[in-house]
Amino acid sequence: MAATISDIAKAAGVSLATVSRVLNNSGYVKLETKEKILKIMKDYNYTPSAIARSLSKKQTNTIGVIVPDITNPFYGEVFRGINKVAENNNFNIILCDSHESIQKEIRSIQSLREHRIRGLLITPTSCEDDQNVDCLNELNNLGIPVVLIDGHLKHSNFSGVFVDNLESSYNAVNSLINAGHTKIAIITGRMNSKSAQERLDGYKKALEENNIQVNNEYIFYGDYTLESGYNLTNKILELHNGPTAIFTSSNQMTIGAIKSIREKNLSFPEDIALISFDRIDLFNIIGLDISYIDGPTTELGEIGMNLLLNSLNSDDKVDVQTITLKSSLVLKGSEKYYKK
Template identity: 60%
Template sequence: MAVTIDDIAKAAGVSRATVSRVLNDSGYVKDETRKKVLKAIKELNYTPSAIARSLSKKKTNTIGVVVPEINNPFFGEIIKGVNQVADEHNLNLILCNTDEDVDKELKALKLLKEQRIQGILITPTSTDSDYNSEYLWTIENLGIPVVLIDGHVKYSNFNGVFIDHIKGAYDAVKTLIDEGHEKIAIITGRMDSRPAKERLAGYKKALKMHNIPIREEYIFYGDYTHEKAYKITKEILKMKDRPTAIFVSSNMMVLGCIKAFDEENIQIPKDMAIIGFDKVEVLNIIGMNISFINGPTIEMGKTAMNMLIDILQSGKTTETEIKTIKLLPQLVLKGSEKFIE
């Protein structure tokens, strides 16, 4: 049976209120009485509840982190960066995974508010078409600082840390063009998300800058899942005038492309070149050299956590001036971008 404050009070011969003052280091307690309480705590092997302490202090030493895909290495590395900074400041994390479900995200936000956390780091799963009055009211009335990580909340302004998706996509497609490719397809993410729109914009920008016509039949609309990318890649490989290269807008979709290539005996880059957005660690492990745009995910997590800490230290729950930071991605070439006639 768990030891309670009442057990300590009885053992020390003091009131429950006195034990509470000792535990929370609040209010006056005689040294002799304090020693009795501490002795009872030690003898009974009592561990104070962090939740109970937070209720008395009206806040916790905890930060909420909300992500849409915990199984995606992209978010795993962001969380790693967040956790590194949190450890340095003795902060705890509560992690919520929404599975890209707006209702789950709404539930997570309400839960975190009930836990009296100090602030929230979030990559919103909500898309331009998903927002509703309950969601907007909830996130705008949390009463605690919110920092966005590479995601946006339509109709609202929050501090945030983002990747320059246009530059990343532009660099990838420019590299393919420099290698000699002119027939370049793109598999986009969900077009109701800003990163997907910006990556498509970067793709088009690179083609325009190099006087290559934008062919609508080479633009394929995905949804960030490997299943959808697999089906799209099958379609691409059946095209009469098929492209010689594909720019894939997410790491998970790259896996779908690879599966389709394997089934159709397509060799990279001999039969088809490919560059993805974000790395796929498993491909490195098995020695498959796929070029990719490397988003600074760990740095993004660190930067977002530091931004939140700065806000907390300022004592403001909301910012009069919204601060956003855009981090530059890097192109990592491994040979899959080559043009082989």
């Protein structure tokens, strides 16, 4: 079993506080005592943990990150951006997955607080739940800054970096209309998420500006999961004289939609057109030409981490900053219209 800081203190005949001062090179310790403690550490092959080093400082050099679904490649790329900036500034990261659950999100916030994090980057599961806002406000009041990444919160005042979801969705649906489609279905995300609300608003805006009546029968409410994309696409394809195109509001739901289309031996865009919100690298690898909205995923992480560093490195209160990034629309042919 590895030696602990208590073992070192006991062997040296000193207090935990004295060992902590040696670990952190802070406070007065007699040279003879310091040399004795360092020798015992060496003899015990002791490697101090980040928590041990934090005993006298009352903090760690650790940043907390909470995302809704770590298996989603979108958040993997966001995390890559966060990690790049964190490593360059000698910060460690504890990554938590809320699994799209507000209860797990709150438990993660409380756990990270117990780990004495310096700051928190979070994509909230819900923009409308006061419970997560209360927990985050408590962190902020303790001097632990919070930065939002592509996830808004009502009744809060945190800095954040976001994608222009409304414009991105508008451009995607507009491209379907320009290709000749008038009957377009949307599979939304969770409607307690502001990003899902904005993507639906962009869909409606594109239809209305092209004098196409919004048909509520073509709006299918998903939850960002593959399963919802699959099940709702099944329903879309069963509609009599139904939509000629589908706009999916997330990459995972796009995968579910394609599974449904393929199982019915249909093809796109010949049988049904499709545009995805978010890039799916696997499609490029296997030669599946799906049109998509390409978001600045890595940049989201980098900018979010830099916003957090600005708060940590400032002696004064930092003004709240909101940064909105543009996406690009990549058309690969799946948006085309084929007359039946």
